[in-house]
Amino acid sequence: MLMPRPYSLSATSAMPLGPRFSLRSHQCSHTLGNVPVSQLLRRIGAEHRQAVAESVIHVAKPFEFGAECLRWICHNAERPEEKRVLSDEGDVAIRRAFASRIREANAAAPLYMAAPLDAPTLYWMWSGQFGAAEVTDALFTRFAAFPNEVDLFLDRYVGESWFVETGLPVRSDFDRENYISVAKIVPPEFIADNLRQRHEIGDVAEYHPDQGTPIAKRIALQFLYIHRLALQEREPPASA
Secondary structure, eight states, X not given: OOOOOOEESSSSOEEOOSSOOOTTTOOOOOOBXXXXXXXXXXXXXXXXXXXXXXHHHHHOBSHHHHHHHHHHHSOOTTSOGXXXXXXXXXXXXXXXXXXXXXXXXXXXXXXXXXXXXXXXXXXHHHHHHHOHHHHHHHHHHHHHHOGGGHHHHHHTTOOEEEOTTTXXXXXXXXXXXXXXXXXXXXXXXXXXXXXXXXXXXXXXXXXXXXXXXOHHHHHHHHHHHHHHHHHHHHSOOOOO
């Protein structure tokens, strides 16, 4: 059984918090001592609140905890105005600050290696603040040097499901939603060429390969199958 792990807001003070939160599952919310971080910030005077919020975003670890803090702090249309923590400008500032942290972390080690469970969401947050082109350039540079890591990158978009009979986990399939997410930051043609060359896959790929197929090749086959369908959808209808 997985045990909860502590989360720290600074290197010198740590407090036990809620269970581990995965950005992929969205199953639970982090609190500081069972108090949402937004409530703590609203107790701070308005003149200091922005600085404290930015400090939280700069030091909150790991990334999934920082992202959950961001969700609690930033205002949204479903939250009453009296529950607002920062101004609209303040929300923009902390979103960019967190995206800057993501960018810096990726420069040290690719997100799909450093934060495997949460890499897709972190790429989305990074591109949302600094543009998809910046994320694309970073991935292109990495893949040019390490083409085999395309397999790891795609793997991070595939979650887990469970057998009804046994409750045991099993890897899910790479689906159309995963394909769309990947295509927003890496041209699918680039991925397809990489997979065909390295896995020696022809023009026809099966979506459900043999059970013994290694997971990397299975994801490659499923990506290429969906990619072929996407290309067919772009073709103009044949004239009568």
